[in-house]
Amino acid sequence: MTDELLLTFYGDDFTGSTDALEGLADNGVRAVLFMTPPTAEDLERFDDLDAVGVAGVSRTMTPEEMESELPPVFEALAELDAPIVHYKVCSTFDSSPKVGSIGTAIDIAQDVYDSPFVPVSQGTEVPHGRYVAFSDLFAEQGGDVYRIDRHPTMRDHPVTPMHESDLRRHLGEQTNRPIGRVDQRFLDDYEAAETELEETIREDEDEIVVLDALNTDHLATIGRLLWTRATETSGQLFAVGSSGLEHHALVSHWDEIGEIDRNATYFEKREPADRIAVMSGSASEETATQIDWASDHGFRLVSIDTERLVDPDEKSDARAAAVEEALAVLDEGESVVLYSARGPDDPAIDATRAAFEEHGAEESLESYLGRQQGIMFREILERSGVTRACVAGGDTSSHVISELDLDALEAIAPVAPGGPLCRAHSTTEFDGLELALKGGQVHTRNDEFDYFGVVRQGGIDRTD
Structure with missing residues (x-):
């Protein structure tokens, strides 16, 4: 083969x-x-x-x-x-x-x-x-x-x-x-x-x-x-x-030259999901506007207290608070976006960095926050039974994937250029999870900032 x-x-x-x-x-x-x-x-x-x-x-x-x-x-x-x-x-x-x-x-x-x-x-x-x-x-x-x-x-x-x-x-x-x-x-x-x-x-x-x-x-x-x-x-x-x-x-x-048939695609829109969970570690303006769109279109937002999250004595409680708030939203049948920053000018960014440096951690702040968000997201997916999810941010995506113990991904539906909906392959309970990974600048081709909404809808139908 x-x-x-x-x-x-x-x-x-x-x-x-x-x-x-x-x-x-x-x-x-x-x-x-x-x-x-x-x-x-x-x-x-x-x-x-x-x-x-x-x-x-x-x-x-x-x-x-x-x-x-x-x-x-x-x-x-x-x-x-x-x-x-x-x-x-x-x-x-x-x-x-x-x-x-x-x-x-x-x-x-x-x-x-x-x-x-x-x-x-x-x-x-x-x-x-x-x-x-x-x-x-x-x-x-x-x-x-x-x-x-x-x-x-x-x-x-x-x-x-x-x-x-x-x-x-x-x-x-x-x-x-x-x-x-x-x-x-x-x-x-x-x-x-x-x-x-x-x-x-x-x-x-x-x-x-x-x-x-x-x-x-x-x-x-x-x-x-x-x-x-x-x-x-x-x-x-x-x-x-x-x-x-x-x-x-x-x-x-x-x-x-006949090596492939470009029309023979299995890459097609999926059925809508009742609810999805989104974990955002992106601080881009694009993602911030997408979070705003989500808030206006039925998603509930959970702001992660990153200043507490970088404190060794407070991080467990900070994680638990965000997880419980997100689970409460999902239990009500609604979609949720957890985020660590809302755009590049979010004052939480500088405050969190100052607090992180004060505690003298050896790794980078980006790596630390990514791991913490990965831990939170795993618990949310395990306890909620959500079958479709999304991660925003390149570094955040890598850390979340690591925490989920996935073996492989296969693209299954178009959402936006550079951010498809994928199916996870794993020997864990996350086998079959539908997951979209979005970089900070990724956005849909229309005039809306509706990336998270399109993921919830199962992608786009390119024949429309």
Whole structure:
């Protein structure tokens, strides 16, 4: 079975991993996302897999942590022998030499794969509004397109702000490997793109190649380029990029050559749920507005007392208070949103950080709060019997998943680009749980801020 895999991938955070999973499922590609590298026994539980992914958290790791974490994962994926191994990164490419270093990931991967070259493809016109022109990354927000170093959110990102839009220069701060590009002038014609790629690799001796993309036609060209290289040369091709590789590039070419049928999808709207539970650790403005929408549309809100939660003497009582309040709402047959912050200007953020630092904890505040919210959410799901749930926030999602002891996720219904509804696979009572993981910037395609409501409704019907 593993000989038939088209792709394996590693997501550098949990919500990004489900984004890639969605891109495959939405195009008729049967894929499963594992929480740890799967064994042969794990794979035997699933029939007719086309792709296998592993959800990771390297986006928040130091290079030293990545050097410990990534080699065994890459080695396990290598054993599955798919032609392409995709290191899935956020479409905004936010990273730094000290946190989430994509260059470090490439260095580690090349020790495992010795890929003939490492393509970097960040463009994904639809659904995320990301464009690469002459190696500069642009991102859409609120209907406007910004160069990434001037993007309202990414220029001031609290952990990895983007101060450079040229992906070659940005990546060059993270690795010493030579970096070239194939720019938009060549991507309208496959033969021209193939020739330029060959010259970049062979003549310029560039090991990493940044690929421009302004539209889906460019992505289709990239998909053909990568698949041809991966299947006509020895070894596996290690590629870095956003979910545009799944949403458009590779699936377009696979469909053209008959490897998949993009119309044969099982990715469809589910029945509405009477009630759902939402755990939000996202402090984005987008999520705050979605919480406001939920409050106005039948959801009850529970504010987590994070100042008490970071106090070693108070944390148990703070957790219990939030859990009991949430359970009371669910017992009344209503949906609930628990949240740690309501937007970036919530005064609780600074107050909680000050209290956390006062107690002298060794881990980061984000990691600590994520674990605490994971503990709370597990108890809420166990005691309430809720069968559909949602987590908002990339780091929060990773910690909640860890607390739930899930083995794998499979995308089952569209909700919003990058935030599908998934089915959990587990040996615990959470097997079959329907779960949506939402990054801070994920939102539905309409003019409403109704993400949580759409999850409750079972997703969207794309035939309407």
